[in-house]
Amino acid sequence: MALTQKLSDKPRILIVGGGYVGLTVAQMLQKKVKAAGGIVTLVDPLPYMTYQPFLPEVVGGHVEARHAVIGHRKHLKHTEIITGKVTSVDHEAKTAVVGLGEGESVEVPYQDIIMAAGATTRTFPIEGLAEHGIGLKTIEEAESLRNHILERLESASTMTDEAAKARALTFAVVGGGFAGIETIAEMEDIIRAAVAHNPRLSQSDVRLVLVEAMGRIMPEVSEDQASTVVEHLRGRGIEVLLNTSLSSAVDGVLTLISMADKSEVDKFGADTLVWTAGVAANAVARASSFPVDERGRITASATLQILNEDGDVIPGAWTAGDIAAVPDLTGAGPGGFCVPNAQHASRQAKVLAKNLFSVRYGSGDVAEYKHESLGVVAGMGMYKGVGSPLGVKLRGPLAWLAHRGYHGMAIPTWERKVRVAGGWVNELVFGRDFTPIRGQENPRDAFIEAAGGKKKEAAK
Ligand SMILES: Cc1cc2nc3c(=O)[nH]c(=O)nc-3n(C[C@H](O)[C@H](O)[C@H](O)COP(=O)(O)OP(=O)(O)OC[C@H]3O[C@@H](n4cnc5c(N)ncnc54)[C@H](O)[C@@H]3O)c2cc1C
Known part of the structure; x- marks a missing residue:
């Protein structure tokens, strides 16, 4: 049976990307949209949202890799999930093509689309x-x-x-x-x-x-x-x-x-x-039929609606987070736009979800996104940190504590908050774990050797 036959035939809100924005919007809308007769569908090549602020802590071994990701299926029970990559969007036809791996793809129809595929690493042509x-x-x-x-x-x-x-x-x-x-x-x-x-x-x-x-x-x-x-x-x-x-x-x-x-x-x-x-807006922005700015970001209004070349709202099209150029109404952002960070992404997602629901199923009223930065705080290893949360300059253990306190509470879902905090307590009690897990690139090597086959060249 083709995947299209297994998909819901209800009017669809299609979320492209299940990161900060996608996960938050899906959490907020899934039940309400279902009750209103529609369906929220989330497409992401990964089956989880990655809490990127914890990536350095994963490198440092303070946070377990599994605990820094939030599984879509476990936490989005009322959302239709497609693990795949959106390769193009035709908003005139209201369809998106989703690559499913192994050369297969499916065309997914929608009523509303949310472009939330974030950013990717930006490199320069440097040999090697x-x-x-x-x-x-x-x-x-x-x-x-x-x-x-x-x-x-x-x-x-x-x-x-x-x-x-x-x-x-x-x-x-x-x-x-x-x-x-x-x-x-x-x-x-x-x-x-x-x-x-x-x-x-x-x-x-x-x-x-x-x-x-x-x-x-x-x-x-x-x-x-x-x-x-x-x-x-x-x-x-x-x-x-x-x-x-x-x-x-x-x-x-x-x-x-x-x-x-x-x-x-x-x-x-x-x-x-x-x-x-550095990072750059995800290339799927250019592969969509939506206008992008000179940095490849989808142009948005402060209401998180996608704008056409004339600056008018495109009906049924929404965006937020790192892939979007969202006006910073506080005037603080460079070039007048919100900087790409989690603080903005998670808050924009909440405004977007409310606005979209209002336009599709409610009064039609929309609010503008405006957020004064809460400041920043960075962890720099055990008991070390720096930052200025809420304008207060901090260094050392206090900044480190503020970093852990903030991110420990900000990671989505209580289950993850508890697992992360539990890991920190374990580390304090049992000390740091610096054992490398070997052979992850070629985990079958030992078996191949035992079975007399040929091993792949191990990556250094
Ligand atoms: C190491 C690191 C540390 C950071 N620390 C902080 C911090 O301390 N504070 C802070 O505020 N911000 C921090 N950030 C930035 C923050 O994580 C991002 O701004 C935030 O994740 C943006 O949210 P998003 O939803 O726009 O994108 P993302 O969270 O990146 O989500 C995008 C999702 O889209 C999916 N996707 C990609 N391509 C496609 C496609 N073609 N089709 C479908 N889905 C697709 C991806 O798999 C991903 O799940 C950090 C980032 C990094 C890398």
Whole structure:
């Protein structure tokens, strides 16, 4: 039977993307829409929403990878779920094509559509980056990075080739925004802890490098706070290279150049290269029939409705989150638009859900989205952090506590809040877990060997 025959024939609200926006909207609308005779359908290539602010904590081993994701089926019982990827949208015909893997696809009709596919990692054409780098946008990347780091430390401790050992113990992160800073800080923290437990390694063998093209890090915090963070990271032995960029990563040899005159600043081998130098609106925005701005974002009104080229609302079309250019009515956002973060995405989702329901099933009244930032707070390893929540500048254990308190409460569903908090308590009681799980890339190797087959070349 074709999938189309298994889908609901009720008037459909189609949500493209089950992240912050998609999950929140589906949670708010699923029962109400069902009661009104319609159906909410959510399409996402992943069967879960990823709580991205916890990705650095997954790298650091404080949050279990499974606990940082929220399963769609478990938490959206009244939503029709399609695990697949929207490849195109024809809003005239009110249909979206969903790729289902293995070459199959299905055309899904809808009455209303919500474009909520978020953003993807933005890279530049740097030779060797695709072969040697890893991003930090998905749970798979975070978990794999953690295992890779710990595995490199373990391997380095038995290496006799000094050059190979130096490469294994060199860790670079490119991009000094929030994600990059939290990531390198968590990496340093877990690396130091693991090295302290390995008598064949010493802390001075480890090299950690943060590369940032701008003259400062963390544009989200004030300049003096950013300078304090730079000092703090340097105090932990992390080389923070400002006004510097990566020009090549061929064969895992990183060439760093000065942004001022493009001269070579450094060249070294590193087995670990993490890329956190920005995100771009998901390409499905351009593959839809909706207008996008010069940055590829779908143009939205403050009511979260998609606008046509003349600036008029397109009926039945909605958007929010990282894929959308939503006007920032507080005037704080760069270029007059909301910055792409979870604070906006989750709040926009709530306004969108109410507006859409009102237009489709209610009075038709719509509200405008306006949100004053609550400030930011970053975790930087155990008992370390920085931020300015509600305008109060914090550093150290207080900021770390504020980070955990905020995100522990912000992760969707009580079940996840409790699991995450439980993991933190376990860590405090039993100490840090820095055991790498090996062979995740090729888990069948042991069996293949036992069965006399040929193993795949193991990825380093
Ligand atoms: C490492 C890291 C740390 C962060 N820390 C913070 C923080 O501390 N505070 C903060 O406010 N923000 C933070 N953010 C940003 C925040 O996570 C995002 O702004 C937020 O997730 C945006 O929500 P969204 O719903 O627009 O997109 P997402 O949450 O990214 O969801 C998009 C969904 O769309 C799906 N999708 C993609 N393509 C398709 C397709 N073709 N068809 C169907 N579905 C598709 C994806 O699988 C995904 O599930 C962080 C981000 C990262 C990467």
